[in-house]
Amino acid sequence: MRRSLLRMVIGIALLSAAGATAGLSGCAAGKASIPTAEELLAAGALSKGADPAALRRGRAVFVTECAACHRLFLPAEYSPEQWRGIVKRMAGRASLAEDQVADLLLYLSTASRPGTSP
């Protein structure tokens, strides 16, 4: 039992070190992969008249719901048009409510426009 716990502590320490290294390298490379609503607003990416609160909700849906069933594909990996098709296919499977789908589409179409990711 003690050996098992000791191995776990060592494993967590190694993984933490790897995570920290990855974090530092990611930060050094400037790769913010899932832009926040605030970052998009600051970049002027949101269409005039669109609701910033919906953009925040859309990101929350993206982070909490999409990764429940598969890896989290980054907004920039697909175009706004492609995201519309993907979300249409996946919304039923993920049991998303209509307003969640609308918020998610707003976030993905905003975050995936070329030049909007920070």
Place this chain on the structure above:
Amino acid sequence: MNTIPKTDRFHPFVLPFLSRRKCGLLPAAAVLAFLVLCVAWPARGQDNTLDPRDRKIQELEKTVGALAERVDAMDESKASYGGSWIDKFTLGGYGEMHANFGEGRAADQFDIHRLVAYVGYTFSDWIRFHSEIELEHAFVSSESDGELSIEQAYLDFLLSDPVNVRFGRILVPIGIINRKHEPPTFYGVERPSFDRVIVPTTWPADGIGVFGGIGPSLKYELYVVNGLDGSEFNATNGIRDGRLNERPSLHEPAVTGRLDFFPFVRWPGPGGFLRLGASAYYGGVDNGNQGKNPGIDGELRILSGDFEYALSKFDFRGVIAHERIHGAKEIGNGTASEIFGWYLEGGGHVFPDAWKKGKLAKSDAAVFVRYEDFDTQFRMPDGVAKNPAGDRREWTLGANFFLTPTLVAKGDVQFRDDASGKDLPTLINFGVGWQF
């Protein structure tokens, strides 16, 4: 004859001035100044001379455009729940084929391990049906390991963000793989061994429960489901064989649930994705298939934690679980009073961005390493001898090549040992998996 040198061949408008070489510079400068004014004037005029009403109209046009986008999105979200009857269906599936090679006497085999079909239906914008029907090992008979089963079949009643109802056959929400087990979603050809004997996947259960979000960063699930059959617990497979698939008895139900916290929902963190999960299970074990009870007096409690972290080109995940079985001595079969295990895994995406073009535009490749440490004989009841074969460790090293994001080729090697001192064969596995 006044010919124009080749170097003076300019636009006809400036030509007459520039062709008179003696006094050409001054008129040329005047022309240039005139042209600059012509170009600059309208822009300057747009900035400062636009009527306030025109400016307001421009802003309103932009606002209307944004609202139109929003309406389009709402229309599409409605369309995704079906206008025509065919749109009300959701179809999908996943599958995986493996080739397993073992050192020494271990069997080499090709295995069409799983073929799975998803079928769903949208009854209304708030009632949905989901199902997962699975065929394992390509052939089903009374003597084979093949299995045809309904892994999930449930109705979702979407009432509000914080409270929704789920009814039917669900997947017990413990760990990672039991809920997210499609081949492109995990590293390695086979699922982690931890997820075979500690949190047995796939682990379905029939019941009812609630799920939803508590604020943007916290999600929960809570169910009352059928319990396990304790008479099938044993020394090396732990609770795995206690799962019920056919008309499970509801004699001693269980309660299970989980919480997931997403700290980077509002905050970007270091640019990545982080989920921290905690899950639990508590229930009796006097249940059986076909509504029959084995007459076991016992209880099972599971506490588990898990995380997933993705950052830049790296991703990490890990699970830990502790199980306490009351009445283990009465159950027999070498069943432990406590079972414990964990694993940690790290992967790095190594496919160069420069190669992502043409047919490989959406391709990816990752290498990974996973360490598992699990013991189905962690603590034994008084007077019951420990089977050291239950105390196992595994290293798995391998690679996933994603031809597309949902079609993956895999290869790995597994080094294993247990506390019995016997040499366990090293395994080499290759596989192809997909999801659609």
